Amino acid sequence: MKGSTLIAPVLSAPANSVCAHCGETLRGASQTRFCCSGCASAYAIIGAAGLGSFYHRLEQSRAHRPEPIETDYAGHVRSRGRDECELDLLVDGLDCAACVWLIESLLARNQAIIKARVNLSTRRLALRWRGPASDANAHVGLVAALGFRPVPYDATAAAAGEDREVRALLRCVAVAGFAAANVMLLSVAIWSGHDGSMGDATRTLFHWLSAAIALPAVAYAGRPFFASAVSALKAGRTNMDVPISIGVTLACVVSLHEAWIGGRHAYFDSAITLLFFLLIGRTLDRRARGRARDAVRSLLALTKSSARVIDADGTIASRRTETLAPGDLLLVAAGERLAADGVVSEGRSALDAALVSGESLPQSVEPGTPVFAGMVNLGAPIRVRVTACGDRTLLAQIVRLVEAAEHGRSRFVALADRVARAYAPVVHITALLTFIGWTLLGDLAWDRALLIATSVLIITCPCALALAVPVVQVVASTRLLRSGVLLLSPTALERFAEIDYVVLDKTGTLTLGRPDLVGVVPAETLQRAAAIAANSRHPLARALVRAAGGAAPAAGVVEHAGRGLECGTARLGSAAFCDVEATAEDGYSELWFAEPGQSPVRFVFTDRLRPDAAATVSALRDFGLTIEVLSGDRATAVAQAARDCGVAQCQAEATPTGKVTRLADLEAEGRRVLMVGDGLNDAPALAAAHASISPSSAAEATQNAADAVFQGDALHALTETLVVARQAARLAGQNLILALLYNLCAVPLAIAGEVTPLIAAIAMSSSSLLVIGNALRLSPGRPRAPVT
């Protein structure tokens, strides 16, 4: 029950036939707005408490649930040993433990199923059963029948690698934490014994004990840093891990020497605590990044599908899109997305090319028309002969443009790395000068001087510096994740903060990417037209049905692809189809409805703006940003949308290359451009821009090209991203200054040889806590739109 209500397509269903509280379809009595009295009282309580915006939020988070696609699950099955099969699925609509129980219990009733385990955190279902691979469809069908939407999820090698990396880091954190706690226990005893209450022999014993704990732990937990430092040095660069590695290693070696000669100070505790803090920072960072990437992978899995191929002998088989070859004959049913470039060989229909070209009006096709992967068939089934695969598809060309554009952006260096590049040499030279100074001028034995030089390295060891930026980024990306924004690039936040110019795409970005009826039409006429329209999948017909609040499909309707619908003597379609003289182009899409004995009625549609498009544009302008609309759509439609949301500057009919050129021009003027777009035609521009973001309804290649993806119907995610990015940049700057100030105070002490292990421990912990505390100021006060 829970599951089926959760995935009910609230927005696309007519508003008056679903329960106002839970979204369940109403049956029977139509005068009530609720499915049961429980829902009615829940609705009343929520309303009385002034929390009515709950329903608004609910709709926002459900708006982009895609509609089911037909998939042949058998193609994704892995065979395991003798007649055992395995399948990994991503289950959309899975939100609570009750769903987990329902799915697992239902599947477990089937004797053939050996394992059915749902992971609620990742929304994945691992399925294993005895029997042929073709059983997959039956098993998965059971889950689908519950109202969930299962999609094949092929865990990639890259994902497994990241998982392993986070696990390895966690193990390192555990080992370092254990060692740090125990060494510190011994160190506290040593420090409190410095007044003479501890004998030399006991102190030396404690030093050796510390060494026995710390050395293996450093060797184990330090590997991530050592490996990264070595690879950086091999490439002729230095990074933050170089001073860390040198500092920790030197501290261990010098302390070992101190223990050997029975000296007073050993830095084992500093070395291992340093590693512990740094490992925490690194683990948090990798985890947040992994989570964002995981979410995107889930989004992409939802858009994948298989194609139906007609073999030479006329049989129809489902095949995965990767295995298609030129010359294959595809059967593309109504509502299906094209999996490859090709030429229509049979049938007439209208294709939605919004994702490919940004064109908001469907394009009619007939045998011989070239069609491209990503287009959606809206009318009658067509057969398409595949012409291009691999490098020759339009998609591949766009991907190449994206790669070329990304190449330019890889020159951007993250703030922390920029600081590290300047910082590391300074640290090393200071330590070296300290060593030389004490041996030559201070007449100190080499091992005393090395001890002081080591304390300089430990104090400057960028504990605060290495935490300063990552902690801010983790807090910021967590906050954005809660508002439905996923960051895909590690340097995205910094680049978002530098933006001073925004370029918006129109179709699907500024607008919702679907037509809606505008203007007033008599209700009865609308109902009659909607009944005819209910037979078609054409976006205008669907918009008509949506506007009428749902309609039962009329019988005896014939669809003339690309022209209109005919029901007896009534006709619904283009002006020519209804024998009406075409009106002047006014930027609207239109449908004519002609009934015998009545004057024809014109329905006008427009691609409605996202609900907060105008508000977002004015908010962005308040940030001091210049805004421009750049679209591949017709000039009238673009100008209209730009006017409606208050953007003065707009450019229409831009090709993918044209968009990149425009961005390059802006970049040449010294602008830092944020590109917002969703179409495949935007992908190269997204990659070329200084920073980019796209809605989660965008095409796969587009999402890969963007720096961030936002979910839901509302555009305010854009302002939220910029606010958080700017705040994060400010906090990161503050943190760096704090870390620098701390170094300015502590380094002279260290050079003077005054920093004992006790002072080092206090200084290190306090500066790290200060930096973390400052970063936490960015945590969300209140979560905005819920994330699905």
Added chain:
Amino acid sequence: MDSLLILVPAALLLGLTALAAFLWALRNGQYDDPAGAAGRILFDDD
């Protein structure tokens, strides 16, 4: 000082036990699905 010979190994032993327990939990997949595990405790399967 004799107490040290007992207390220090005891402290280390306790720490090592905790470390071993954590590593076991990590390897065992106890941290794979924190959200699901919280709910599973409520299933009263027979």
